[in-house]
Amino acid sequence: MATATQDKTIDSQASSQAGERLSLSLWLQLMKCTKEIEAGVGGRLRKVHSQSLARFDVLSQLHRFAGDWVAVGEIAGRVMASSGNITALVDRMVAEDLIVRRASPDDRRSHQLRMTDKGAALFADMTDDHARWVDAALDGIADKDKERLIALLVEVRRAFEATTTIQIKGPAPGSGPEQES
Amino acid sequence: MATATQDKTIDSQASSQAGERLSLSLWLQLMKCTKEIEAGVGGRLRKVHSQSLARFDVLSQLHRFAGDWVAVGEIAGRVMASSGNITALVDRMVAEDLIVRRASPDDRRSHQLRMTDKGAALFADMTDDHARWVDAALDGIADKDKERLIALLVEVRRAFEATTTIQIKGPAPGSGPEQES
DNA sequence: GTTATTTATTTAACATGTAAGATATTTACA
DNA sequence: TGTAAATATCTTACATGTTAAATAAATAAC
Numbered sequence: 001m002a003t004a005t006q007d008k009t010i011d012s013q014a015s016s017q018a019g020e021r022l023s024l025s026l027w028l029q030l031m032k033c034t035k036e037i038e039a040g041v042g043g044r045l046r047k048v049h050s051q052s053l054a055r056f057d058v059l060s061q062l063h064r065f066a067g068d069w070v071a072v073g074e075i076a077g078r079v080m081a082s083s084g085n086i087t088a089l090v091d092r093m094v095a096e097d098l099i100v101r102r103a104s105p106d107d108r109r110s111h112q113l114r115m116t117d118k119g120a121a122l123f124a125d126m127t128d129d130h131a132r133w134v135d136a137a138l139d140g141i142a143d144k145d146k147e148r149l150i151a152l153l154v155e156v157r158r159a160f161e162a163t164t165t166i167q168i169k170g171p172a173p174g175s176g177p178e179q180e181s
Numbered sequence: 182m183a184t185a186t187q188d189k190t191i192d193s194q195a196s197s198q199a200g201e202r203l204s205l206s207l208w209l210q211l212m213k214c215t216k217e218i219e220a221g222v223g224g225r226l227r228k229v230h231s232q233s234l235a236r237f238d239v240l241s242q243l244h245r246f247a248g249d250w251v252a253v254g255e256i257a258g259r260v261m262a263s264s265g266n267i268t269a270l271v272d273r274m275v276a277e278d279l280i281v282r283r284a285s286p287d288d289r290r291s292h293q294l295r296m297t298d299k300g301a302a303l304f305a306d307m308t309d310d311h312a313r314w315v316d317a318a319l320d321g322i323a324d325k326d327k328e329r330l331i332a333l334l335v336e337v338r339r340a341f342e343a344t345t346t347i348q349i350k351g352p353a354p355g356s357g358p359e360q361e362s
Numbered sequence: 363g364t365t366a367t368t369t370a371t372t373t374a375a376c377a378t379g380t381a382a383g384a385t386a387t388t389t390a391c392a
Numbered sequence: 393t394g395t396a397a398a399t400a401t402c403t404t405a406c407a408t409g410t411t412a413a414a415t416a417a418a419t420a421a422c
């Protein structure tokens with residue numbers, strides 16, 4: 001009584017399970033890789049410059065708009081920080097005179113940020129060290145492998161973004177009301 | 182996400198080479214990939230199960246020793262948490278009856294952890310969802326590419342550990358915790 | 363032209379991360 | 393044996409992340 005339909009179902013289920021295990025492995029390795037390097041690089045950044053990776057991110061985003069004022073939300077989005085957390089981070093950086101905040105002249109809801117000279121100088125220092133550390137951490141990997149990895153990771157990100165804008169399939173346990181997205 | 186640095190000082194520094202820029206790009210993609218997927222998967226874990234990825238990590242490590250008591254430090258090491266932060270995390274999980282803590286019978290300095298039935302049940306639920314979510318997030322990536330990525334990421338981790346173990350005193354990481362995949 | 367919605371940010375409460383130092387215990391050794 | 397060093401954990405202080413709700417201003421609707 002194995003109809004074609006049932007065969008197809010079984011087949012797709014089996015392959016789905018194998019693929020699921022592969023996905024988990026990939027996810028695990030991705031996490032381990034990132035966390036280990038992040039811990040190493042972030043630790044050095046903290047020890048040598050007393051700054052976190054988050055602050056480095058903020059500075060590097062401001063650097064890309066060198067001289068211009070940038071809205072807080074603009075920075076928060078680019079650093080993947082929620083609007084809720086950026087406030088305290090910016091506060092501390094302002095207190096340390098790394099950046100300046102002012103009310104937007106155009107939109108009175110909005111505030112803007114810009115690097116100070118001190119922030120720019122610190123950023124220049126950090127950038128240099130950061131590039132060296134990352135390069136040292138990835139020493140031993142062939143350039144071709146790096147290129148291959150970069151290409152694959154970009155592809156992963158693209159695939160991820162494509163699938164998460166849609167409803168997640170899933171056997172829909174028939175229980176909870178699915179939402180989100 | 183450690184954005185930053187794809188275009189900055191390289192042109193002004195003749196000593197910076199293509200390899201360094203490649204390393205930075207790789208680092209950037211690694212961070213972006215992990216953070217995006219982590220945000221997606223972690224967000225769902227939080228919404229559906231009201232648990233964080235850190236808690237999920239703790240439970241999955243305890244699960245590997247199913248039934249046995251495991252030292253707090255053992256868990257902290259495997260989930261890459263410092264001894265300082267694991268305390269509060271464990272406290273909250275104990276308060277929620279997901280795990281139990283007792284003084285070690287062998288070593289009076291040491292404390293041990295074990296999952297409760299409630300914790301085990303929750304873990305089973307989460308594991309199932311987690312596997313599906315990750316698989317959905319990585320849908321669209323060919324199995325061969327996943328395998329290639331896994332292999333490359335393992336290589337990166339190995340290279341990273343090789344270059345950063347040098348300055349650490351002691352023979353510690355030689356027989357470090359071997360992880361599965 | 364008042365009312366409702368959206369947008370930009372802050373506030374609040376809390377979970378999780380780090381480092382430094384305290385405490386207790388085991389271990390090594392002169 | 394007594395003392396120093398290593399080990400395992402906790403405490404404290406604080407940086408950073410999350411969500412939800414509050415505030416304020418711009419925008420849209422009637």
